[in-house]
Amino acid sequence: MDIGGTSTVALALDPAGQVEAEIQLPTLKGTQGLLDTVERAVAGLTERSGRDRAEFTSLGIGIPGQIDHELGMVQHAYNIGIDSLALGPLLQERLGIPVSIDNDVTAAAIGAAHLMHLEGTTAYLNLGTGLAAGCVIDGLPVRGAHGITGEIGHLAIDPLLRQCPCGQKGCLETVASGSALTSFWRPDASGHLLMTAVAAGDPEATHALEQLIAGAATAVRLLVLTLDPHSLVIGGGLRLLGEPLISGIRENLDRSAAVSPFLASLEINSRIRILPEDSSAAAVGAALSYQS
Numbered sequence: 001m002d003i004g005g006t007s008t009v010a011l012a013l014d015p016a017g018q019v020e021a022e023i024q025l026p027t028l029k030g031t032q033g034l035l036d037t038v039e040r041a042v043a044g045l046t047e048r049s050g051r052d053r054a055e056f057t058s059l060g061i062g063i064p065g066q067i068d069h070e071l072g073m074v075q076h077a078y079n080i081g082i083d084s085l086a087l088g089p090l091l092q093e094r095l096g097i098p099v100s101i102d103n104d105v106t107a108a109a110i111g112a113a114h115l116m117h118l119e120g121t122t123a124y125l126n127l128g129t130g131l132a133a134g135c136v137i138d139g140l141p142v143r144g145a146h147g148i149t150g151e152i153g154h155l156a157i158d159p160l161l162r163q164c165p166c167g168q169k170g171c172l173e174t175v176a177s178g179s180a181l182t183s184f185w186r187p188d189a190s191g192h193l194l195m196t197a198v199a200a201g202d203p204e205a206t207h208a209l210e211q212l213i214a215g216a217a218t219a220v221r222l223l224v225l226t227l228d229p230h231s232l233v234i235g236g237g238l239r240l241l242g243e244p245l246i247s248g249i250r251e252n253l254d255r256s257a258a259v260s261p262f263l264a265s266l267e268i269n270s271r272i273r274i275l276p277e278d279s280s281a282a283a284v285g286a287a288l289s290y291q292s
Contacts, residue, residue, distance in 0.1 A: 001041055002104060002282035003027055003034070003063045005079035005129075009283045010041035012049045012056070017114065017288070021049035022280065029081035038091055058098040059091065060286035062107025067147045069289075072101045100290035104282050105150060106141050109134025111285025112233045112275055120230035123223040124150075127216055128236035131173040135227055141289070152222055153177065158215075172222075176215025178238055184208060191241045198244065212238070213245060217252035224268050232268075235275035246274060 001010040004027060011022040023044040028037045038061070046053050065077030072088015092099045102110075109124035113136040124134040131153030135142040142149050153173030154166050162183060164171035174180050181189035185208035197205030216238075223232055238245065250269050257264040275281055 001038065001059065001061045001286055002107065002280070003037070003061060003080065004104070005064070008037050008041055009280055010045055011280055011283045011287065012045045012051070013284065013287045017284075019280070019284070021045050022283075023048060027080060031082065031085055034080060034082065034085070034087070035090065035094065039094065042095060053095065053097070056097050058100060058287075058290040059095065060100045060102065060107070060289040061087070061091075062102050062104040062282045062286035062289070063087070064104050067101055067103045067106075067143075069100070069102055069143055069147060072099060074101060098290060100286070102141070102143075102286060102289045103132075103134070103147060103150075105132045106134045106143060107285035107289055108235055108275075108282040109136045109150075109233075109285065110139075110141050110288050111281030111283065112136075112235060112279070113139065113231075114288060115279060115281055115284060116231075116233065116273060116275075118231045118233070118273070121227060123227050123229035123232045125216075125219055125223060125232060125234050126236040127176065127178075127219075127234060127238035129178045131177040131215075131219060133219070133223055135229070152219060155222070157218070172215060172219060175211060176219050180215070181208060181212065184211060191238060195241060195244065209244065209248070213248035213252055216245070217249045217256075220249060220253065220268065220272070221256065221263070224266055224271065229271060231273050232271045233273045233275055235279075235281060239274060240277060 007024055008027045009024050012020045014020045063074055066075045074082055074087045075084045088099045088101045105126045112124050113122040122136045126132050133150035133152050154171050156168045156170040157172055158170040158175050161169040162174040163169055164174050194205055198209050253268050
């Protein structure tokens, strides 16, 4: 189950890891709303799969925020109205099946590696409303001591020092994310509006796209230099901007490689994969996370 601030995608996997049933529904905010959302999703899956709830061996959930995977705790999931909640234990008591909770980007990394049949070390870069990453090594996620592995969006490396909601200035997320567009372009910014304005020759929109590309390319280099992955998957809503964004990232990486024999030797572009548009990687990864 992939729980987002607006909608929740839930699916049932058979023993071979294939999708058996899928449902999407609005995410209700707050503790009671979240519990109701999960229960409604599980009920929908039992109906669509034709299985009794008791046949589900586990429930995996990917959700934004700081996650304690071992305890099933969710903290700072503010876009869902949650400050601190023992979501795993609460759901396990209500549903009567084992429950696994993971960060949504970690879940997406697990799912992407599984669905795209990627081996070795896989880095997952989520270019969405925010900016974050996940890492999977031989099918197993890297979560870290406090569940914040991959929070690269809060590395303060932008010299323009734009204010970040986390309290710092100059976070990478203030350059390479959907929320960044609203600060350095226009308050009602969206990917669709941006590309329409770029196509119309709007110089401010073109400059905004260039900043977004530069920030995303920096994030790619950062992940390669810290994790040295065999594959780097770009996911998140901004990837749906398509070729202008992806080709721009690749061209930026080529330019940096042209002046650095070291970067050239890393062949970064050859490692990049794009998550398919219709992928349910986060929900699939959440379902698999109980095993990892």
